[in-house]
Amino acid sequence: MFLDEATIDVTGGNGGNGCVSWRHEKYIPMGGPEGGDGGYGGDVIIEANANTDTLSDFAAKKRFSAEPGGPGRGRKCHGHDGADLVLFVPTGTIVTDATAKEVLADLQAPGDRIAVAAGGRGGFGNAHFKSSVRRKPDFAEKGEPGEKREVKLDLKLVADAGIIGYPSVGKSTLISMVSSARPKIAPYPFTTLVPNLGVVTVKGRQFVLCDVPGLIEGASEGKGLGDQFLRHIERCGILIHLLDLSRALRPDGTIDPKSLIADYRSIRRELSAFSPRLAKKKELVVLNKTDLTLESLSPLLSALKRARITVAASISAATKQGTDALMNSLLPLILKERSTKLQAKPSLKAVIPTLHPQTAEEGMRNFSVEEKKGKLVISGKRLEQFTQMTNFESQGGVRRFRDVLRKIGLLSTVERARKKGIHAFIGQIRIDLHL
Ligand SMILES: Nc1nc2c(ncn2[C@@H]2O[C@H](COP(=O)(O)OP(=O)(O)OP(=O)(O)O)[C@@H](O)[C@H]2O)c(=O)[nH]1
Numbered sequence: 001m002f003l004d005e006a007t008i009d010v011t012g013g014n015g016g017n018g019c020v021s022w023r024h025e026k027y028i029p030m031g032g033p034e035g036g037d038g039g040y041g042g043d044v045i046i047e048a049n050a051n052t053d054t055l056s057d058f059a060a061k062k063r064f065s066a067e068p069g070g071p072g073r074g075r076k077c078h079g080h081d082g083a084d085l086v087l088f089v090p091t092g093t094i095v096t097d098a099t100a101k102e103v104l105a106d107l108q109a110p111g112d113r114i115a116v117a118a119g120g121r122g123g124f125g126n127a128h129f130k131s132s133v134r135r136k137p138d139f140a141e142k143g144e145p146g147e148k149r150e151v152k153l154d155l156k157l158v159a160d161a162g163i164i165g166y167p168s169v170g171k172s173t174l175i176s177m178v179s180s181a182r183p184k185i186a187p188y189p190f191t192t193l194v195p196n197l198g199v200v201t202v203k204g205r206q207f208v209l210c211d212v213p214g215l216i217e218g219a220s221e222g223k224g225l226g227d228q229f230l231r232h233i234e235r236c237g238i239l240i241h242l243l244d245l246s247r248a249l250r251p252d253g254t255i256d257p258k259s260l261i262a263d264y265r266s267i268r269r270e271l272s273a274f275s276p277r278l279a280k281k282k283e284l285v286v287l288n289k290t291d292l293t294l295e296s297l298s299p300l301l302s303a304l305k306r307a308r309i310t311v312a313a314s315i316s317a318a319t320k321q322g323t324d325a326l327m328n329s330l331l332p333l334i335l336k337e338r339s340t341k342l343q344a345k346p347s348l349k350a351v352i353p354t355l356h357p358q359t360a361e362e363g364m365r366n367f368s369v370e371e372k373k374g375k376l377v378i379s380g381k382r383l384e385q386f387t388q389m390t391n392f393e394s395q396g397g398v399r400r401f402r403d404v405l406r407k408i409g410l411l412s413t414v415e416r417a418r419k420k421g422i423h424a425f426i427g428q429i430r431i432d433l434h435l
Pocket residue numbers: 165166167168169170171172173174184185186187188189190191192193212213214215288289290291292315316317318319
């Protein structure tokens with residue numbers, strides 16, 4: 001299955017809890033604190049990868065979490081850091097924060113990556129809190145929860161190959177036979193009015209074909225459906241130039257290559273007139289509608305060869321003769337073309353900022369207080385992080401929490417509120433119960 005958009009929930013690994021531990025040695029009855037710090041939680045990273053063509057990995061599974069950090073241990077042992085979780089997406093994926101509707105990254109080259117959910121910091125162990133005034137800290141911090149985020153992934157479909165040719169040569173028929181695209185097919189010119197994209201699956205890989213409206217002489221000057229679609233095929237890596245065998249069949253069934261050669265040449269002229277870049281694109285000439293004759297095609301193919309037109313494949317799109325083989329031979333050419341294109345494009349790796357919203361540098365004093373619906377709600381990134389990391393089950397932890405609240409002038413506010421029967425919250429955590 002091919003998927004070009006998906007929304008997933010990502011969560012960084014929680015930081016490991018800090019440890020409370022005391023030295024116990026034979027001749028040191030009152031050993032000091034030696035609880036180690038918890039490890040960092042892993043980050044969730046999204047990385048572009050050349051071997052991934054679709055977002056279908058994200059169709060069934062929607063939640064992804066990185067590994068949590070390990071808890072600190074005795075003897076000041078640091079918990080291990082959680083491993084990052086790397087999610088691979090196709091190159092050309094745009095990563096958006098689904099809530100803020102803000103584009104985080106456009107992953108254009110394999111290896112481009114962005115951290116979308118940072119792991120939490122590990123909590124400090126009790127050894128960290130030892131000081132001249134606090135000689136026996138009986139508490140440690142809890143690990144910080146990993147960051148959560150809803151992320152939208154969008155794969156920009158860029159056609160790998162464009163099917164071009166005169167009107168009615170069978171371009172739409174071909175794309176409808178090899179992909180799930182269902183464009184209108186009819187025996188009159190200009191049936192197709194806008195380009196159609198179709199995804200082709202070959203050997204577990206996917207690529208995108210584009211069926212463009214028919215081209216005629218003068219297309220580069222705006223004749224027919226004009227030059228707007230020539231611009232469209234300029235972005236395709238490879239051109240499949242479709243020829244219609246019926247143009248080489250006389251009413252009596254004999255073969256005359258003249259009109260076919262003229263068709264081919266006039267389209268080539270239009271491509272060159274439009275842009276030299278378009279004219280230089282790799283082109284695969286494919287003869288369609290081979291079901292229309294029982295005669296051998298060799299004389300026609302030889303005549304075309306003399307006119308310097310090398311037919312790469314002969315197919316009958318309507319009966320699906322030779323279409324699978326054509327797609328099979330296209331795959332390696334497309335993969336090669338993709339990698340050449342990437343070499344020409346500088347990687348964004350250096351400029352994509354890794355989102356690592358560690359909150360440590362934001363001050364504890366940076367908070368706001370709001371009374372709503374009989375609740376006192378205090379918000380502030382660093383303060384909320386600190387509250388989440390406080391272990392309210394230990395006296396020392398609560399004492400440190402009170403000290404910090406007092407220092408930043410919040411303790412009296414919370415106590416005043418409590419006297420009025422108003423509950424106080426820092427982020428989601430109710431704190432008046434603990435003070
Ligand atoms: N006999 C035969 N007819 C075909 C074949 N492929 C397409 N046709 C017929 O050719 C006509 C035109 O086919 P389309 O697929 O609409 O052609 P197109 O190149 O997309 O045409 P435009 O969109 O107008 O440029 C239709 O009547 C098809 O049924 C084929 O392999 N054999």
